[in-house]
Amino acid sequence: MxxxxxxxxxxxxxxxxxxxxxxxxxxxxxxxxxxxxxxxxxxxxxxxxxxxxxxxxxxxxxxxxxxxxxxxxxxxxxxxxxxxxxxxxxxxxxxxxxxxxxxxxxxxxxxxxxxxxxxxxxxxxxxxxxxxxxxxxxxxxxxxxxxxxxxxxxxxxxxxxxxxxxxxxxxxxxxxxxxxxSRQGILVAKDNADINGVEDLAGKNVAVQSGSTGPDIMTQTCPDAKQQLFKTSAEAQEALMQGRVDAYVVDRTMQESTVAKQPDDFKLVGEPFGPNDxxxxxxxxxxxxxxxxxxxxxxxxxxxxxxxxxxxxxxxxxxxxxxxxxxxxx
CATH class of the missing domain: 3.40.190.10 (Periplasmic binding protein-like II)
Known part of the structure; x- marks a missing residue:
């Protein structure tokens, strides 16, 4: 909006x-x-x-x-x-x-x-x-x-x-x-078989959105992940589709909307994590x-x-x- x-x-x-x-x-x-x-x-x-x-x-x-x-x-x-x-x-x-x-x-x-x-x-x-x-x-x-x-x-x-x-x-x-x-969710490419939960994000390139709670939650939950900041969700999704990042972490509600719109491109993996919103x-x-x-x-x-x-x-x-x-x- x-x-x-x-x-x-x-x-x-x-x-x-x-x-x-x-x-x-x-x-x-x-x-x-x-x-x-x-x-x-x-x-x-x-x-x-x-x-x-x-x-x-x-x-x-x-x-x-x-x-x-x-x-x-x-x-x-x-x-x-x-x-x-x-x-x-x-x-x-x-x-x-x-x-x-x-x-x-x-x-x-x-x-x-x-x-x-x-x-x-x-x-x-x-x-x-x-x-x-x-x-x-x-x-x-x-x-x-x-x-x-x-x-x-x-x-x-x-x-x-x-x-x-x-x-x-x-x-x-x-x-x-x-x-x-709602809590944090993990979005990956539809054909990704390597990431199945937050524990698999260690060492991976993970997109997070600046201004959201994602970066802080990722730092606390998976400090070994390599975070990449994006200003918008669209930019993070584009990076994921292009293979520049391995996963995208943000509010799960947003991720669910993405999957509903692009079910052939993305999927949700793992359980929601982080504090409740x-x-x-x-x-x-x-x-x-x-x-x-x-x-x-x-x-x-x-x-x-x-x-x-x-x-x-x-x-x-x-x-x-x-x-x-x-x-x-x-």
Missing amino acids: SKNSQPSSVAGVALTRRSFVGASLTGAAALALAACSGDGGSAPAPSGDAGTTSAATSIDTAAFASLLDAGTVADASAVEASAWAKAVKDRGRLLVGGVETSTLFSQLDDTDGKLYGFDAGLAQLLARYVLGDQAKFELTKVTSDTRESVLQNNQVDCVLATYSITDDRKKVISFAGPYYN SYGIGLPLDSDGVAFVNAFLQDVEDNGSWEKLWKICIGNRTGQATAPQPPAIA
Whole structure:
């Protein structure tokens, strides 16, 4: 996402502030989502038939829709008891801060104007939980620079955007969750048979991204690795494809997105390592919505929706068969 951009509301692909209620692009000339995300490949096929998988997002759209349809609807008394939830209910739509270019977590499919991914799924399940209809949400696009401000200015009800919980952020906003943990991952070329875990990185040329936590974690975990700093993930991936480095270490969530987009070029190896990076749902500071959204997240975990959503959005698209254990909700 670009820095210093202003938040803009998105309904489908229109950059105007209106409710995203069952948005579609009927009759529009669909642009390949690859153009937005940097993916290669042909334009996506129309979705909507049972069992269809969108080529743009490589996600089973029918399974995604079925999961949303089965989402829990909160008791009216629970909604009335929460000032945050009642405000959403009275308005008739959930205002969500998020993105539309995150391959696994929240990406816009131009064939149907809908958002797919793990964060997008949670946002729509939350809309259903409060309003009884997963389509009744409105997305305001945010960047890493605007996530706090849209909450502080009451432009959105919540932010769902792989939003890491930090002590500094908790001084100005509140978090529900965590709902997802990420750690460092190891990306190698698809035909690499020498590296199977962090212990195999000793003596190897390992790409790391400047400004990330990767270099420090690698120094602590595998001091004998030969680190090479790159400014961007794209540069590190290019070096890996060209054989200038043997592996690339960075946040595993980023690595999973890379594998989903380029499964013939890269693969993930070994177990995640390093400290947890916990994602939460951002809410206004001291909002009673924290307790309400935590109850929603607990229900999603308890009824199996979290695991199903992970498999649809992440596991099936990255070759991972076993879902991770969801984090304990604070």
